[in-house]
């Protein structure tokens with residue numbers, strides 16, 4: 441897109457995009473760090489993740505302030521207006537993702553105090569998947585690439601599929617031995633947190649689509665989390 | 675001032691009533707040649723081009739102005755907004771060397787057609803200008819002038835009623851009711867502009883054209899005129915030229931973007947300001963180099 445006649449307007453819009461990209465980088469880091477803390481039973485690392493969540497909250501505040509200032513002082517229109525409103529929403533999604541990562545770290549702390557459960561390979565796998573979604577959807581945002589955003593949006597199905605299989609796996613462990621229930625429940629919440637991060641990535645994908653095209657996504661949203669209907673017998 | 679004299683003049687005029695008697699434009703559907711034309715369209719412009727001598731200022735503009743809606747005309751200076759507006763009440767006729775081609779219909783009747791009385795057309799299509807231009811007369815007389823020359827009041831009481839109602843609709847009556855006989859030019863800029871609007875609506879036009887009506891006003895006076903425009907559309911169809919993008923967004927339901935004499939994009943205001951279709955529209959309204 442061509443540049444604004446008022447240069448500082450471009451600078452402000454670019455700075456807002458930059459803040460979002462930085463938030464995304466922090467979220468990716470937090471996801472991986474929280475899962476590493478879990479897999480390696482590293483409580484110091486988990487504490488670090490919990491403490492670092494503040495950085496993401498602070499950036500969200502900053503994006504919100506910038507958006508308010510832009511609305512009040514620049515009265516943005518059309519694509520500029522859509523950028524300001526989507527930036528606020530994307531920042532809110534990223535902030536929630538940060539909370540989920542911090543929650544994974546908190547549960548890792550608890551699990552580290554219990555006997556190790558049988559390794560659940562699906563958790564790092566889900567983490568890797570959602571981290572990739574966060575990275576790609578923010579690239580799509582910065583590059584205004586709708587196709588890339590929609591590819592992320594469709595990938596959410598894979599996350600749901602992993603989550604569903606993990607859910608069933610954990611059910612069988614719990615049925616095996618009631619002592620497994622406490623760690624398995626924590627593990628289940630951890631997986632659910634990661635799965636929710638994927639959902640927020642799809643929200644961002646929808647925002648990118650709206651930012652570029654000015655209308656909502658037409659496809660029906662992929663719906664993959666079927667655990668609401670699952671029973672131990674299934 | 676001598677309101678008695680005003681009233682007397684109104685009485686003298688009432689006999690002829692040329693405006694009502696032989697107005698050439700279709701006022702009801704029976705006089706409308708285009709029986710199929712939808713009633714919600716007040717003005718239809720088809721392939722309208724305007725030339726000032728050899729220079730072409732408008733290029734084949736097609737635009738429908740919806741009844742009881744505010745249509746904003748936006749675009750950079752010199753793109754032809756005022757030229758287009760002036761086509762609708764044939765003000766361009768008064769400009770030496772100006773030629774209009776194409777077709778403009780008001781209620782389905784070609785206003786450039788034969789037998790059209792331009793004076794009566796301008797009574798149906800009122801105009802408000804950038805700079806408030808009250809007559810050098812009393813407030814009362816500014817508003818009473820039009821209804822009197824068009825014989826709209828049967829007597830002095832009726833004329834008083836028209837003046838009061840017009841001033842009320844223009845949101846000015848309470849501010850001036852105790853000084854109707856003081857000169858219109860003694861009012862503030864914002865009040866003068868609302869007086870001009872009262873003057874325009876006093877003859878019950880169907881369409882009101884406004885050419886940057888707020889550009890000489892301060893923000894409060896501007897807000898009052900904008901509020902007024904929103905109220906007026908209940909009774910009138912309004913086309914407004916504005917340089918202020920936020921004003922277009924605030925007051926209009928439809929927006930037309932002109933560029934270099936072409937109508938580039940026309941659509942619901944909400945659409946134009948959130949998601950315009952044309953790159954040129956986007957560049958203009960977001961303040962980018964086109």
Ligand SMILES: Nc1ncnc2c1ncn2[C@@H]1O[C@H](COP(=O)(O)OP(=O)(O)O)[C@@H](O)[C@H]1O
Nearest residue numbers: 726731749750751752753754755756757758769
């Ligand atoms: N009376 C006139 N004589 C000659 N050229 C004119 C006249 N009025 C306008 N123009 C030209 O027509 C073009 C459109 O002008 P105008 O309708 O006033 O634009 P806008 O209202 O969008 O600023 C401009 O190039 C202007 O110079």
Ligand SMILES: [Mg+2]
Nearest residue numbers: 755756757915
């Ligand atoms: Mg003009």
